[in-house]
Amino acid sequence: MAFQCQRDCYMRELTTRVVSCSPAELQLENNGKKEKIKGFNVTVKDTILFPEGGGQPDDHGTMGGVQVLRVTRQGPDAVHFVSSGLEEGQEVLLKVDWERRFDHMQQHSAQHLITALADALFGYKTTSWELGRQRSSIELDTARVKSGEAEALETAANEKIRSRVPVNVRLLSLDDPEVEKVRSRGLPVDHAGPIRIIDIEGVDANMCCGTHVSNLSHLQAIKVLGMEKGKKNKTNLVFIAGNRVLKYAERSYNTEKSLISLLKTGPEEHVQAVDKLQKNIKRLQKTNLVLLRDMAVLIARNFKSKPDQGNFFTLHYKDGDNEFMNIIANEIGFEDTVIFLTVGEETGEGMFLLAGPSSVVDSLGPRVMELLHGKGAGKNGRFQGKASCLAKRVEVEALLQEHSHQMKAQEE
Structure with a gap:
């Protein structure tokens, strides 16, 4: 029915x-x-x-x-x-929900129109399509769409919209000879009742159960956003229609205004300005990494130069990384020193490293990980991983300092 x-x-x-x-x-x-x-x-x-x-x-x-x-x-x-x-x-x-319904009507009827024109103009058959939340795509049975064909397809579709071509719904019985003349990908196994035909006058007749506009003028406009490589020997045509075109234009305009304000350039220079910024950022990141490594070495050497350095070292540095922590541990040496290092948000997430004599790390590593609400593993005198609560590092330091005092007392 x-x-x-x-x-x-x-x-x-x-x-x-x-x-x-x-x-x-x-x-x-x-x-x-x-x-x-x-x-x-x-x-x-x-x-x-x-x-x-x-x-x-x-x-x-x-x-x-x-x-x-x-x-x-x-x-x-x-x-x-x-x-x-x-x-x-x-x-x-x-x-x-009329806004959602009308949007689906516009996208679905636009798909029928594009599919019919792609076949009529270039012989490209549609093998599937997807009505997405923001944009839709049609899978064309061709490995490549030639230059200019997407633009020609868009122009032809919008000409049909301006011509106000009617879209009619026909219900045919399964044995009606007209059924053989319409485009179809087959009926569902559990289909019941008459065959529903969506007929775009003079353009296309197609079996379809979906909701559609009654006239192509209700599509307002179609914009082909581009062609993307699909599955093997397929091409995906990405498009929007109707109110989505208006929303897309509004979003694009607002983005353009924001970029003008941020980049201090006109729209035609945005790509060049962003490219320049990216190159500068990469250069600064490289310089920052070198400085971070040098800083790690200096921190370690400064600790080692102190006559009363003791056998416990701890440090938190927000902008460090795993390599930063490991350089410090290697420079200090952890055969006789317990080292506890953290990087990341001071009271939030980050990473940690516990290094020291294997007996100490093996016994205290799991407890440190537990206190930091973290995940990690250890071997060869190191226990490191991710931490969910660096605010607990104070408790870890207290635990390690107590152990350090016990070690010192035993040595004396």
């Missing part, structure tokens, strides 16, 4: 009736972490919320005022995942 969202892609609200409601779980990604939430799978008599499919993500919206978190298709049904249960037979109002 065709859902109401497919019969009328511009409809924003629909009152319908709950057919079924059953407990379910949904796995969502939140800030890069996957989490399972409990809720209910709800089917209704009809829906204006598009279930993901055909390369198009699902719609967002509400059902009876409750947020719909996911919409999927299972055979002839659209299954809506909600956090609160609903009663079978209950009448509910569905509302679609």
Whole structure:
């Protein structure tokens, strides 16, 4: 069957009736972490919320005022995942997140148009496509797109938009002879009901379940951002359409203003200015590394020159690194001296090195790591690793100094 969202892609609200409601779980990604939430799978008599499919993500919206978190298709049904249960037979109002829906309509119809023109103009077939959150891509069955073809494709697409070409939806039965004349990548195994055809007049007729604009003028504009190397012998055409073009222009303008302020140059000189800055930074980093190594040697020699140096040395230096710590340890020598060094944020994360007689390091290394909430390993008189809490270094120093006093007392 065709859902109401497919019969009328511009409809924003629909009152319908709950057919079924059953407990379910949904796995969502939140800030890069996957989490399972409990809720209910709800089917209704009809829906204006598009279930993901055909390369198009699902719609967002509400059902009876409750947020719909996911919409999927299972055979002839659209299954809506909600956090609160609903009663079978209950009448509910569905509302679609129109900004998201219209964006998907623009990107999907733009994909159909670009796909048809790439084939008609250059013989490049589309093998897949992806509707991304900020930009979309079409995988073309060609290893290389010739110079000027991307620009020609963009020009042709925008000419069709300016010509206000209608986009019609047709529903055909599976045995209709017209089905054989349209472009298709095949039907889902669980397909049920009529075949839905998206017909861009005079341009393309394609089987598709997704939501589309009713006229190419609603796309506003298409921008081909570029061509990227895809899988073996494929090329990915990256594009944006409609409101995304306007947002892209706004972001680009704001970025340009910020760069003008930071670099003190005009837009045409930004690349040259950044390149110069990068070269200067690399040169300064190289100089800084040399100075850091020299400083490590001087710190070690200064300690060794003291007549009352003792057998314990500790130091924290925010801008040091592993090599800085190891140079100090090597210069001082740790056969008879316990050395504790840290680098990084004084009360936050960083790195540590404990060096000294193997018997001392082997026994105290794990305890030092534990106090610093760190991870590490040791061998040959060294125990080093990462620390999550350098604020605890005071406790480590107290532990090592106590051990150092015990060693000195034993020697006397």
